[in-house]
Amino acid sequence: MRRLTGFIRRRGDADMPGETAYRRAIRLLRWRSIAYGMLAVLVTGSAAATISERQRLTDMLIVASAETGLQLEYIEVYGRAHTPKDAILAASELTLGEPILGISLRDLHDRLSTIGWIEDVAIEREMPSTIRLLLTERVPIALLQTIDGHRVIDANGTIIIGADPSAFGHLTVVAGKKAATRAASILNILRTEPELYSEVWAISYQSERRWDVHLRSGIRVRLPETDPRTAWSRLAIIDHSKHITDRDLAVIDLRVPDQMIVEPNIPVRGKGSKT
Numbered sequence: 001m002r003r004l005t006g007f008i009r010r011r012g013d014a015d016m017p018g019e020t021a022y023r024r025a026i027r028l029l030r031w032r033s034i035a036y037g038m039l040a041v042l043v044t045g046s047a048a049a050t051i052s053e054r055q056r057l058t059d060m061l062i063v064a065s066a067e068t069g070l071q072l073e074y075i076e077v078y079g080r081a082h083t084p085k086d087a088i089l090a091a092s093e094l095t096l097g098e099p100i101l102g103i104s105l106r107d108l109h110d111r112l113s114t115i116g117w118i119e120d121v122a123i124e125r126e127m128p129s130t131i132r133l134l135l136t137e138r139v140p141i142a143l144l145q146t147i148d149g150h151r152v153i154d155a156n157g158t159i160i161i162g163a164d165p166s167a168f169g170h171l172t173v174v175a176g177k178k179a180a181t182r183a184a185s186i187l188n189i190l191r192t193e194p195e196l197y198s199e200v201w202a203i204s205y206q207s208e209r210r211w212d213v214h215l216r217s218g219i220r221v222r223l224p225e226t227d228p229r230t231a232w233s234r235l236a237i238i239d240h241s242k243h244i245t246d247r248d249l250a251v252i253d254l255r256v257p258d259q260m261i262v263e264p265n266i267p268v269r270g271k272g273s274k275t
Helices: 021-045 051-067 085-092 105-112 180-190 228-242
Strands: 074-078 118-126 130-137 142-146 149-153 172-175 200-206 210-215 220-222 249-253 261-264
Touching: 074 085, 085 105, 105 118, 142 180, 172 180, 180 200, 180 228, 210 228
Parallel strands: 074 130, 142 172, 172 200, 220 249
Antiparallel strands: 118 130, 142 149, 200 210, 210 220, 249 261
């Protein structure tokens, strides 16, 4: 037997290269006979046998099943967009030629769940030779600012281990204590105004209560704790007609309902600068 190295069958491939319909039918009959025989032996012999004896008998039958063609030959993977193929193969610990009946789907699920990109995985065993993996990957939504640099996070605020932040530079930067778990909701609000949202590069969670939005122009938009959606929409309407975000401003404060307070961007002169 040999370790899998990228052995993935795509949907529509033949069941076995060069195998005729007659030979395939014979092989299927053989594995079904083995399966029924295993069930009969385990049922009739389990009452008198000890746990160790039953396990030994099971192991023997699994080995015998492999000799009749019930061996792992294919892995089919669906839903993979970001998860490295090598990571799947390494975590699976599967080996070509091993008895397919000896593969614990629960243990395989647990091993694959350790991969950072994988949120969930459904596993199917298709006799006589295929393991099928149906992946649900984490969806990156933002870059979390940490003391160690940026980290890619999903909608639950989970850091996606193995995700390269440099590959997701287009995502909004999120900062602040407890910001990760609350980022998805505010980002959904900001996206309701696509034109204005296109100018956003970062958001910061203030005092664990409300958000500041940082525009690419350098303007900080202070959203209210209550009903930030209405405030953001009002800013979008005003900006569409007045182009307020194009002005030389430091702050647009929307925390007071139905009011907009702006602070001009006044340069601070350095000590000893000439006037």
